[in-house]
Every structure is written in structure tokens, then in C-alpha cells.
Amino acid sequence: xxxIENASAEWFPLPIRRLPALPIPPTAYDATRRQYQxxxxxxxLSEIAPKSASRILGVTDVxxxxxxxxxxxxxxxxxxxVAVVSLCRLHQEFYGLPEAEGLLRERTVKEVLHELGHTxxxxxxxxxxxxxxxxxxxxxxxxxxxxxxxRCGRHLVQRFSRKEGV
Amino acid sequence: MKKNWPILVVDDxxxxxxxxxxxxxxxxxxxxxxxxxxxxxELARAADYAICFVDLKMPGGMDGIETMMExxxxxxxxxxxxxxxxxxxxxxxxxxxxxxQEYIVKPCNPQEISMLVSRILKLKKLQSENAILRKKLTRQxxxxxxxxxxxxxxxxxxxxxxxxxxxxxxxxxGESGTGKELIARAVxxxxxxxxKPFIVVSCAALTETLLESELFGYEKGAFTxxxxxxxxxxxxxxxxxxxxxxxxxxxxxxxxxxxRVLQERRFYRVGGNQEVExxxxxxxxxxxxxxxxxxxxxFREDLYYRLxxxxxxxxxxxxxxxxxxLLAEHFVQRISTELGKDVNGLSEEALRILIAxxxxxxxxxxxxxxxxxxxxxxxxxxxxxxFAWLTRGEQKSDAWEVPDVPLGELERRAIVAALxxxxxxVKEASTALGIDxxxxxxxxxxxxxxx
Numbered sequence: 001x002x003x004i005e006n007a008s009a010e011w012f013p014l015p016i017r018r019l020p021a022l023p024i025p026p027t028a029y030d031a032t033r034r035q036y037q038x039x040x041x042x043x044x045l046s047e048i049a050p051k052s053a054s055r056i057l058g059v060t061d062v063x064x065x066x067x068x069x070x071x072x073x074x075x076x077x078x079x080x081x082v083a084v085v086s087l088c089r090l091h092q093e094f095y096g097l098p099e100a101e102g103l104l105r106e107r108t109v110k111e112v113l114h115e116l117g118h119t120x121x122x123x124x125x126x127x128x129x130x131x132x133x134x135x136x137x138x139x140x141x142x143x144x145x146x147x148x149x150x151r152c153g154r155h156l157v158q159r160f161s162r163k164e165g166v
Numbered sequence: 167m168k169k170n171w172p173i174l175v176v177d178d179x180x181x182x183x184x185x186x187x188x189x190x191x192x193x194x195x196x197x198x199x200x201x202x203x204x205x206x207x208e209l210a211r212a213a214d215y216a217i218c219f220v221d222l223k224m225p226g227g228m229d230g231i232e233t234m235m236e237x238x239x240x241x242x243x244x245x246x247x248x249x250x251x252x253x254x255x256x257x258x259x260x261x262x263x264x265x266x267q268e269y270i271v272k273p274c275n276p277q278e279i280s281m282l283v284s285r286i287l288k289l290k291k292l293q294s295e296n297a298i299l300r301k302k303l304t305r306q307x308x309x310x311x312x313x314x315x316x317x318x319x320x321x322x323x324x325x326x327x328x329x330x331x332x333x334x335x336x337x338x339x340g341e342s343g344t345g346k347e348l349i350a351r352a353v354x355x356x357x358x359x360x361x362k363p364f365i366v367v368s369c370a371a372l373t374e375t376l377l378e379s380e381l382f383g384y385e386k387g388a389f390t391x392x393x394x395x396x397x398x399x400x401x402x403x404x405x406x407x408x409x410x411x412x413x414x415x416x417x418x419x420x421x422x423x424x425x426r427v428l429q430e431r432r433f434y435r436v437g438g439n440q441e442v443e444x445x446x447x448x449x450x451x452x453x454x455x456x457x458x459x460x461x462x463x464x465f466r467e468d469l470y471y472r473l474x475x476x477x478x479x480x481x482x483x484x485x486x487x488x489x490x491x492l493l494a495e496h497f498v499q500r501i502s503t504e505l506g507k508d509v510n511g512l513s514e515e516a517l518r519i520l521i522a523x524x525x526x527x528x529x530x531x532x533x534x535x536x537x538x539x540x541x542x543x544x545x546x547x548x549x550x551x552x553f554a555w556l557t558r559g560e561q562k563s564d565a566w567e568v569p570d571v572p573l574g575e576l577e578r579r580a581i582v583a584a585l586x587x588x589x590x591x592v593k594e595a596s597t598a599l600g601i602d603x604x605x606x607x608x609x610x611x612x613x614x615x616x617x
Contacts, residue, residue: 033273037181037185038185039181039184039185065273066181066182066185066186066189066273067179067181067182067185067186067272067273068182068185068186068189068249068272068273068274068279069189069272069273069274069275069276069279070273070274070275070276071276072189072276075185075188075189075192076188076192077188078188078191078192118192123191123192123193123194124192124193124194134192134193134280136275136276136277136280137277
């Protein structure tokens with residue numbers, strides 16, 4: 001969790017607070033798909049978010065999905081307060097490979113920056129090395145850098161300098 | 167850009183609608199959702215959706231197929247993607263038959279859906295660009311964009327309107343630069359074929375064999391390098407118009423082939439044995455006097471009569487001098503904007519020069535002359551001196567006539583003339599001709615020129 005905090009602090013000039021872990025709501029579990037509906041998890045996050053928090057990010061190990069899509073690395077409310085990231089498919093083990101902690105850390109940071117970027121109004125970026133590019137499989141996550149491209153980075157700086165929506 | 171392509175998601179399950187909408191919004195799309203067919207139609211009436219995701223099974227009221235058909239009625243351009251939880255071939259076939267663009271089974275891979283959406287939108291973008299270009303072209307070639315106040319030209323314009331909706335062949339005659347292609351386009355874009363292709367073929371630019379495969383296409387193996395089947399211009403113009411420029415220059419064999427297409431509306435591709443049928447209107451143009459060509463047996467009489475169903479004769483610019491000021495002003499405005507120069511008009515003296523000049527290259531020459539003047543002009547108005555070179559004998563040198571002889575004969579004559587000018591001095595003659603002395607000696611030998 002420390003790397004997530006550090007990476008977020010680097011890009012978002014806001015105080016960060018860590019909340020205690022929560023059980024996944026049973027309503028989120030889809031027994032047929034053996035996955036968890038991210039919408040339900042995001043609903044819970046929005047309920048427990050402290051009033052003082054401008055954004056709340058959930059980090060989970062369970063496999064996330066929505067009815068239409070077979071899986072998600074994470075999801076966010078576009079320009080809204082809630083985001084969630086799943087580590088399930090970021091583990092090398094998921095692909096039958098030996099675990100690599102460094103790689104997991106990199107992937108997690110990329111996905112956290114991606115989903116938080118959405119909550120601050122960033123849409124998918126065409127630059128495949130930007131954290132905001134759309135990754136529909138793990139190779140595309142690995143192709144990204146652990147940072148935003150200059151255009152997306154500028155959008156965030158402008159947004160924070162105007163204190164808009166923060 | 168993506169915001170210009172709104173997307174609608176129709177599903178009775180709120181969680182499905184919202185999660186899908188949220189995912190697409192992350193990609194930058196404007197997304198609306200509807201819990202049932204009724205609401206979907208209300209939304210479709212108000213917004214021009216590029217893509218509608220419609221769930222096949224929606225309890226109570228309209229199902230997915232009905233919703234799709236109704237949306238199509240309101241927005242025929244919208245691409246509809248039917249979503250279903252179960253893959254059943256029958257419903258998939260029905261959905262596609264009723265006009266669904268795609269059919270996807272949920273849950274599907276994020277990559278699949280992301281590629282599907284971008285593929286459809288790429289197509290939409292091309293379609294809309296195409297529509298804009300077509301509109302522009304139609305506007306450009308509407309007859310009242312032909313600038314004239316000459317009674318003969320006005321008669322021609324009204325004739326183009328009368329013949330626009332017919333399929334009859336049109337023969338446009340006129341000197342080069344009089345606007346034959348412009349008139350051909352006016353005929354095409356004013357008629358019922360305006361939405362279909364307008365294909366231009368310049369007959370003089372190609373050799374006989376190239377022109378043949380250009381016009382009629384070819385089959386694989388028809389000649390060396392024919393690696394696959396290719397459609398010819400006649401096939402590409404199907405439903406529309408083919409404009410055969412400089413028709414007077416085609417070979418006797420092609421004249422016969424063309425006659426057959428005009429008579430039977432069918433032809434063989436080069437190397438093919440299957441007939442291809444086409445519905446094409448032919449507009450031909452020439453700067454030659456075809457009737458005379460027929461008399462000299464250089465052009466088939468039967469083809470001439472087939473082509474000459476409706477004849478339009480474009481007058482040269484020197485016979486419609488009253489249009490010169492109008493055209494000149496028009497070109498000044500257009501070209502100065504294009505070149506980003508601040509030139510607003512022409513002085514009276516400048517106009518007088520333009521009106522007096524004979525314009526052997528007609529309107530095209532006028533356009534080029536105005537462009538040259540604008541490029542070199544340093545004032546806001548084109549003055550007499552900007553066109554002074556027109557009156558300095560350039561007209562004559564432009565009109566230099568190349569004698570109708572083989573290239574070798576031209577070279578021989580040039581060498582003889584150079585030797586005469588230099589009084590038989592080979593060294594001086596070779597310098598004047600821009601070749602070295604030994605080359606000149608070789609040529610003297612080859613052309614058997616004594617000196």
C-alpha cells in the first residue's frame with residue numbers, strides 16, 4: 001500500500017489517508033461468473049467515504065467485472081469521487097507464471113494512476129506509454145510507463161492550479 | 167472528437183446500463199442510457215446517436231429487435247449493436263437481417279468491444295467526410311457557379327440542366343482551357359446520377375494498351391504484371407458518369423471497343439471471357455473537329471454519331487470577352503485567399519490589357535496569368551505593369567507550333583539550323599546546342615548531314 005500512496009502523492013497535491021480494510025459486500029459476488037461486480041464495490045466505497053475526502057480509491061485482490069465485460073483491471077467514476085483497482089490480474093501468477101513483486105508493484109501503480117486520472121477528468125490517451133492509455137490486456141499495461149504523458153500531466157496541473165473539482 | 171459521436175445503451179438492468187456507460191465515458195464518449203425501448207426512442211428523437219447498444223431481451227414492452235427497428239426508422243444512420251446473454255444463432259441471424267450492424271454476447275472481452283466501437287466510428291467518420299466532400303463537389307459544380315453573362319454560355323448552361331437527367335451521350339467540343347470538364351461535371355451533378363461516381367479518363371495521356379485496361383479493367387494473367395483482377399473505369403463509374411476527355415485521340419481498336427459499350431452497355435475485361443454489364447452515362451470531350459476527323463477516316467463515323475447525341479460547343483474566351491472582367495475578379499478573390507496574399511482587385515488599365523488579349527489557352531490561361539500576377543504583385547491591386555509581359559510578344563512564343571514530324575527529324579532540323587547560324591563551325595554549333603563536339607559529330611554522321 002505504501003507504493004500506492006507514494007505514487008499518488010507524486011501526482012496529486014492532496015493529503016492521503018489510509019482507511020482500514022473492509023469486507024467485500026456479498027451482493028457483489030456473481031456465483032456464475034465467480035467474479036465480483038465492480039459497481040457494487042464502488043457503491044460501498046461511496047457510502048463509507050468520509051465527507052472530507054474528495055476521492056476514494058478501493059484496492060482489492062478479487063477479480064472484478066461488469067455485466068458487459070469479462071473482466072476489468074479497475075473502474076472509476078468519470079470526473080467523480082470513486083475508483084477501484086483490482087490486483088487479481090496484475091499478478092504474474094494469474095497467467096501461470098512465477099510471481100514477481102517488482103512487476104506487480106509497477107502494474108499496480110500504473111492502474112492506480114489510470115483510475116485516479118479518470119476521477120480527475122482524464123479520458124483514455126492515445127499514447128500507449130501514458131498511464132491513461134486503455135489497456136485491455138496485461139501486455140498493454142506493461143507497455144505503459146508509471147507516469148502520465150506530458151499532455152495528461154498538464155491537464156492535472158491545470159486542474160489543481162484552478163482548484164477545480166478538488 | 168469522440169464527443170461528436172454520442173452512444174446510447176439500452177438495457178432493462180440498471181447495473182448493466184450504468185457500468186457500460188461508465189466504461190465508455192472513460193474513453194471520452196458522451197453516453198446516454200435507457201431502461202426500455204420507449205425511453206430509447208424518446209432519446210433517439212432528440213440526439214443523433216452514432217452507436218446504440220441494445221439488449222435483445224427486455225421484459226414487458228418492446229424487445230431488442232423491435233427497439234432496433236424503431237430506432238432505425240428515426241435514425242437510419244445509427245449503427246446498432248445487439249447484446250444478448252446467450253448465443254443463439256437464430257436470434258443473431260434475425261437481428262442481422264433486421265439491420266443490426268453487430269451482435270455480441272455478454273460478457274465479452276474489453277478488447278473486442280473497444281475494437282468494435284473504434285471500427286464503427288472510423289467508418290462513420292469516413293462516411294461523414296464523404297458526405298461533406300460530395301456536398302462540396304455538388305456545390306462547386308452547380309451550373310450557376312460557371313461564371314458568365316455571355317448569352318451563348320447561358321444557353322449552354324440551360325442545356326446542361328435539360329440534359330442532366332437523361333442518359334444520352336453528350337459530346338462537349340471546345341478549345342483547351344474552355345472548361346469542358348467543368349460543364350461535364352455540371353451535367354453529372356445536376357442530374358439523378360449526382361450521388362454516384364463521376365470518373366474522369368484522359369484518353370490522350372495513355373497508350374492504347376494502357377488505356378484499354380484502364381477503361382475496361384483486366385483479368386488475372388491478362389498480361390505480364392496482371393497479378394489479380396482489376397476493375398476498369400467503366401465498372402467504377404457504374405450508376406454514374408464517365409467523362410472521356412480528348413476522345414479524338416483514341417486508336418481505331420479502342421474506337422471499336424467503345425462503340426460496342428455504347429451500343430450494348432456491356433464489355434469484356436482485358437483477358438476475360440465473361441461479359442460485364444454497366445449502366446454508365448458517357449460524356450466525351452474533344453478539342454478536335456470530329457466531323458473533319460471522320461472525313462479524313464481517322465475517326466469512326468458510327469462512333470461519332472453515337473457520341474454526338476447531344477452536342478455542346480464551348481466558345482473560346484476571345485468570343486466571350488464580356489466575361490473576362492467577371493472571371494478575372496473571381497480568380498483574384500479565390501487565388502489571393504488561397505495564397506494568403508492581400509490582393510483585392512484589378513485596375514482599369516490592367517483589365518483593358520486582359521480584355522484585349524486573345525487567350526489561346528482560354529479560361530485556364532487566364533487563371534494562370536492571374537495567379538502569376540498575384541504571386542509577383544506587391545500592392546493591393548493588380549496594375550497594368552503586372553500584365554505587361556502579356557503584350558510583349560509572349561503570345562507568339564506560346565503559340566509555337568511543333569511540326570508534325572518524328573522526334574529524330576526535329577533533332578536533325580535543329581542541328582542543321584545551328585550549323586547555318588554558326589556558319590558551319592562545329593565547335594560553336596555544339597556549344598549552342600548544349601552538347602559536346604564528339605556527340606555532334608556522331609549525330610552529323612547518323613543524320614548524314616554534310617557540313
